[in-house]
Amino acid sequence: MPDQTASPQLSRRGLLGASTAVAAGPLMAAAPVVAPATPPVDPRRPVDVALTVNGQQHHLAIDVRTTLLDAVRTHIGLTGSKKGCDHGQCGACTMLVDGKATLSCLSLAAMVRGPVTTIEGIAGTDGTLHPMQQAFIDQDAFQCGYCTPGQIVSAVACVQGGHAASDAAIREYMSGNLCRCAAYPHIVAAINQAKDGMGRA
Numbered sequence: 001m002p003d004q005t006a007s008p009q010l011s012r013r014g015l016l017g018a019s020t021a022v023a024a025g026p027l028m029a030a031a032p033v034v035a036p037a038t039p040p041v042d043p044r045r046p047v048d049v050a051l052t053v054n055g056q057q058h059h060l061a062i063d064v065r066t067t068l069l070d071a072v073r074t075h076i077g078l079t080g081s082k083k084g085c086d087h088g089q090c091g092a093c094t095m096l097v098d099g100k101a102t103l104s105c106l107s108l109a110a111m112v113r114g115p116v117t118t119i120e121g122i123a124g125t126d127g128t129l130h131p132m133q134q135a136f137i138d139q140d141a142f143q144c145g146y147c148t149p150g151q152i153v154s155a156v157a158c159v160q161g162g163h164a165a166s167d168a169a170i171r172e173y174m175s176g177n178l179c180r181c182a183a184y185p186h187i188v189a190a191i192n193q194a195k196d197g198m199g200r201a
Contacts (some may be wrong), residue, residue, distance in 0.1 A: 058075075066109050068112055096118075131197030
């Protein structure tokens with residue numbers, strides 16, 4: 001006959017439960033006290049931003065979400081760069097940031113590093129027109145003029161970056177700048193005229 005005094009067998013479920021409790025005991029005892037979460041930073045709180053625009057330094061206290069376009073137009077007062085689609089699709093807001101064509105409506109002002117050049121800074125300090133500005137006039141490369149500031153800034157970057165070797169290359173580089181008046185052939189002619197005066201191809 002089986003021994004009636006033997007301890008009852010531990011079920012598999014009971015064994016797993018017991019081993020888990022034994023293993024978790026030291027961990028629970030050593031668990032660190034979690035400090036209460038710090039409140040989130042209010043993104044509307046102004047941050048200090050320094051921008052060098054057309055050779056002049058500006059110190060602004062702006063919302064961290066402010067775009068470069070809004071910082072320049074609203075806070076600095078340079079309204080030549082236009083807000084077109086506000087989605088980076090039309091090129092009307094183009095500025096040079098550290099010499100590179102940049103869609104300012106998609107760039108946060110607080111993230112900008114390097115000097116910024118807007119359409120107001122393209123001309124000479126004595127008021128002399130930049131060769132690209134003069135070429136746009138000579139070639140009748142605008143009609144309503146709304147896209148023209150972005151077109152000219154992009155065209156300068158096109159030539160300076162060596163993207164104006166052919167009409168096809170110019171059209172490809174300038175494809176991000178939309179002209180609702182369809183002055184595209186005149187824009188290409190203006191870039192071809194200006195690149196000689198800029199000493200680049």
